[in-house]
Amino acid sequence: MTPPRPSKRLTSDRRGQTLQDYVIGVSIFLLTTAFVVGFIPTLFTPFTAPVDASQTAQADRYAAEVLSEVTQPDSKNALAGAETDSFFANESNLDGIPTAEQSDVNVTLVDGNGTVQQTVGPPYQSESTAAATRVVVPESGYVGNYTCTATCRIEVRLW
Template identity: 30%
Template sequence: MNRQRTDDRTRNRSRRPRTISISLAERGQTTQDFAVGIGVFLLAIAFVFSFLPSLVTPYESSGGAKTAQADRIADRIVDDLGTGSGNEINFTDYAGDDNLTEEVGLRASSGDVVYDNLNISIKYVNNSTTLNPSTTAGEPYTNQSAASSARIITLENGSNECDPACRLVVRVW
């Protein structure tokens, strides 16, 4: 649109295109929508990561007290049965014994009712098989939920079974 001015000057300017404004109601996403969406997403991720470990743990997990007790018993066995050269032990004192209440300090009543069950076995380092029946003590372990502790040892009798070493495995349930 050309306007005429009072000073008789004429201008021939082309008209500038009009700016098109977008209303907020037609817009796809606002900054606040984005912030709320990211906040909900992060809360959902935090919820999943906080509860995922509790979903995969077994219902009967052995507590910290049982694990500490298994560690204490394994240390006591290595200390009591040690021959003085490294972690070499003489396991013949415990081998085949079913009641190790007094030897390892388990809780028991006056009627010899044992409150804690115990299994001690000596296994090969590279796999989970037991050396022989004379290298187990305590009650039989039948894959129940138990706290365990292991120590690397050698046997005093000089047998080649523990070449170079064996594992002393203590389980408490």
Template identity: 30%
Template sequence: MRRRKRSGDRDRKRTCGQRPRTISISLPDRGQTTQDFAIGIGVFLLSIAFVFSYIPSLTTPFASPTGDAETAQADRIADRLVHNISDSTGRNEIDGEQFVDTYVEDDDDENVTALGLRVTDDTVFDHVSVRLETLNGTVLEEEDKGKLVVETTTYDGQSAASSARVITINDSENFELKEEYDDESAYRLVVRVW
């Protein structure tokens, strides 16, 4: 009697080259699963969202809340002031007495219109502060008249467009800066618009 060949016998007689190859992978060596993919994509999307939300804060200190119109207006007012009250003897040398007479002492709207600002009746449309300062930022004071500041609205450090001119001040009989500013070689005329 002949023995029947079973399928198991046939596999035993195969050589190594004929057997199907199977690979056994342990848990640490396995391929990517759905959970791995989901975690990787989640981390990637969170990092992209963080970058896009952080980029605007990088440029915030350099962006000005005031527009180009305010910057141009501050520059125009500074130019007009230096031109109107400068002495003919030197460049950017202003007449301190004329500055006080024209802008500081007048409490009416004439000083506002002299600055070239828009005004109707009792309403001033532009917020402007003009200061004569030392180069380190201290507001100048005249012996008799006090601080050399012209303001349509009080400036309290809010965001403003500013323009500055380096000037010298011509003293006269009716205008004399306090003695503490005698050592200064130059001053700043600072115009702020907001």
């Protein structure tokens, strides 16, 4: 009796890694990497607080207070030149207007072309912010620190 022969299939199957195996492995790796890169940033998104309605209302109230300090008493939207200059000259004027919570405030006077005329408060640095804007007209005949011709905007940002 002769001993059984080993199967040729088992001994000749020395193919190693084929191109198809390599492509499947690399594809799985790339899909996993793309998923991780796409998913990880969403883990940190909840930690950036959105602006809620109370902050927007606070910005509106703050803008109304600023407007009452820099406009003429008989007009709701005509700037009083001297009062406007003194408001923007001293950052401590922002402390006189109360805020509900500890907030940084920036008030900016912008002309009709978008050019910043005056600003007071720490510079805004692209954080989530509550903002309010009021359109005002310059005092007729005033020559001072701002050069608005027809209209200006007072922009208030709280963050």
